[in-house]
Amino acid sequence: MLLLEKRHTRLKHQGLITAAIALGTALAAGAIVMAGYGANPFAAYAAMFKGALGSGFGLAEVVVKAIPLMLTGLAVALCATMLLWNIGCEGQFVMGGIGAAGAVMYLGPVLPQPLLLPAVILCGALCGALWALIPAYLRVWGNVSEILTTLLLNYVAIIAMEHLYFGPWRDPDGMGFPGTPLFPPTAMLPRFGDTRIHLGLIIALLLVVAFHYLLARSKWGFSVRIIGNGPKAAAYAGLNVSRQTLLVMAMSGALAGLAGMGEAAAIHYRLQEGFASGYGYDGIIVACLAALQPRLVPFCALLLGIFIVGGEQLATAMQLPSSISRILEGALLFGFLLSETICRYHIKWASKKTA
């Protein structure tokens, strides 16, 4: 059987070891699945990485995917720093999209045109924040596990979005295709050059920097980290945990909402089938791999972006389902957990002996 003994010294190159084990686990698991499916894993990986990294288009698409991943990763990391599990980024992301589309629908006709885009951005963030406040409030007032409430609300948000684009917000000129009307140019987030990389990149990077400094240097960040050390520490420091829970969840929801806003206002230009494609769940993985540190979030977001774009490329190149990226993500998280154990314990193999 396996025996674990606590390490008393830190491993050298812990970050490298973690990255190697996590990636190795993901690639090994993916290879096993593909081989079992009857595909050549080496050819598949070659197609994936060539597709994601072998061309300007692929690289640009990786960055495009990394934008919402950065925001949702930051959202999950911020909550997890305070021991809150926001598994509801998917729903908050959808609400951000709804907020953006709603701003276009109702504010578009009345606002001066230059003000429309800021309104779209703000509404996206606001709707995400409000959606996250529901589980936050339930946690503070009713002690209800935020893991389950955030998650269940994802389904509600997606049904709400379907209701809107199949019903009241449906594009009359959609030729039977369910979706909201196309955003007008004044509500579109500008893109860079002829890529799909958009202004959301700048917003996301600014927020990463902001939260890095806030968490590391500010009094507020300090109190968040104290609360993250457990309820006893927070009580001892005399911090208002309830207020902080509401605030942090709202911020987290706003970040995820911004991600959804960006996808609506810069990628699809509307709400439609497939809008909720899992960026919210990916955020959990980004946050974990980044060890909950904002400054590492962009790199982990890029890594997951490579997986997602690679999966899409694999679908076109070898007719394999693009959901291979999901398998890699799940295995990546397991690999990360494995590396945590390896960094924390000496793992020894011992034959059964009577203790």
Place this chain on the structure above:
Amino acid sequence: MLDDITFIAKIAMKSSVAVCFAALGEIYAERSGVLNLGVEGMMLMGALAGVAAGSATGNPVLATLGGMAVGGLLALLHAFFAITLRVNQTLSGLALTILGAGLSSFLGRAYIGKAALRMKVYVVPYLSDIPVIGNIFFKQTPLVYLAYILVPLGAWLLFRTRLGLKIRAVGEDAASADAVGVNVAAIRYGCTVFGGCMAGLGGAYLSLAYTPGWKENMTMGQGWIAIAMVIFATWYPFRAFLGALLFGGLTALQFFFQATGVELIPVNVLRMFPYLATILVLIVVMRLDRTQGRGAAPAALGIPFSREG
């Protein structure tokens, strides 16, 4: 009127079975101290394995066992990480759900839209002749009858046997159980894997009896609803059965309104009901709870055990 109620009740029973199995399994895992948030992933894979084994063998019993086996295997992975490697169980369970969803989507591609094995309704002799009740409970597929058996059996095992006592002891205070000679790891492994088998069984029920065939993401969050029902049930099997029935009832209402064409409530609001109601029962049970929010949760839930402490 009575016919309508019978119709709704029958569908409610039929719709609650998957959640009931998964919740019963999760009760066992959590009673032993292991939190497994991978239920949704295990159910999805159980559903796919049921379809795959069914199309390979043509035998509904083997198909069901296939779903259970795959659920159990995935749970074994979680058990290894949670019990042996002592990782954060919340994350390990989430990883399992992500992995299960991805795997089922990837491997399920071949089964989309294919005709699948269908479990036939088996009318129980004599019992089905009881007015109303017979119609609701005894004109169902065999897996529904399995739920009638497994729930009381599960409750009996947990509260009336030595093994059940060991399971609960390990979940409340692993160190004490260990001190009197209970093999903590073995009990936890067993309960976690059993939980996975039950989640797989729930999934197989969906793909073999409830809506035969494979559809991507066909569990629609029922795994998460099952986990919530464990809390609602305060870790008691019979209450989990009631919680599952509540879910089934709301699902049945959707069917009823769709079948009768009554637009009392917009269809999308109806679709939200199961999720909102689940949140609602969580609120109610937590507000009624007088034990500072830990509820009736096993004291060692989610805490890895090692002799070094």
